[in-house]
Amino acid sequence: MKSIVCALATLAASITLSHAQTLELANGEWPPYQSAHLPRFGFASAVVSEAAALGGLQVRYGFYPWKRAEEMVRSGHVDGSLVWSQTALRDSFALFSEPIVQDREVVIHHASKPLADWPLRQQWQGVHLALPLGSRTFHELVRLEREGRVEYHRVETPENGLRMILAGRMTAMTLANSVYQSLRQHKLTAQERSQLATLPTPIETVPFRLMLSRARPQAAVQLAAFNRGLQRLRQSGRYAQLEQQLLPHAGKTP
Incomplete structure (x- = not known):
């Protein structure tokens, strides 16, 4: 049966x-x-x-x-x-x-404005994070947002977020590493690439x-x-x- x-x-x-x-x-x-x-x-x-x-x-x-x-x-x-x-x-x-x-979700920031990496990033203060439409937030950073240490700002695309970091309008952005590497290669000049850095420790593998x-x-x-x-x-x-x-x-x- x-x-x-x-x-x-x-x-x-x-x-x-x-x-x-x-x-x-x-x-x-x-x-x-x-x-x-x-x-x-x-x-x-x-x-x-x-x-x-x-x-x-x-x-x-x-x-x-x-x-x-x-x-x-x-x-x-x-x-x-x-x-x-x-x-x-x-x-x-x-x-x-x-x-x-x-993919590994990395934290991208301006090379001239270093950010503390894990576990010291728990002490971030006044960090403005670009969040491309469609992207998720992460538990670690949501907690920092609730504590008033991080503020999220919606941006239309990841490229817009990178350009806001380069212009000093954003502190950082999280992004899948392969997507970041593609943007670096195809959308940024050599000078712009030299002005960006990532923290050694990713947020997580997603x-x-x-x-x-x-x-x-x-x-x-x-x-x-x-x-x-x-x-x-x-x-x-x-x-x-x-x-x-x-x-x-x-x-x-x-």
Whole structure:
């Protein structure tokens, strides 16, 4: 009887997927992981596309500002979006995949205005932190914000945050290391690069995931299929091939 129930459940899932073969996903600009201007739309986009295909799904991307993409997932206007860190707030409206990528979140500051590193950064005072739209806050820094030691300021993009640090309008910004390295290489001059530094100790290593809208009835079935495809992609060695081809910057975390 148990085997019959399992078989019926598998059949039901297959039937459900047959009516939901295409995932409409909100994508965004976050090189080297994602961009409308990168080959295959960046490493994370390529991983999502191939993992979805291995799970019996196709994907269709639309590129949007991060704030809008998150709201589209919340409202169910799209099936989901990539790639995001998982938070309690996002858990309320989205389901999250296994990690697509992981990266070290570093603290960037002006080289001429050094900041204390861990554990002395617990004593920061008067630190103005740029927070790009779509980025998460971190427990350590939220506590310092509550103590009045840190003040967050929303900025449109990570590049804007870096330029505000260079101009002396912000003290620092946290950012995934590979994204920072990409910005340094493609958006900053040699002189500007020399004026920026990172603290030796990262805030933490962050997993970034595909999130699917809870407002879409097929989300759980699609997520299970995607996760199976992602596992196959890693086990086959294809994930490592894509990483080598599409992630040129040093400092990435597989």
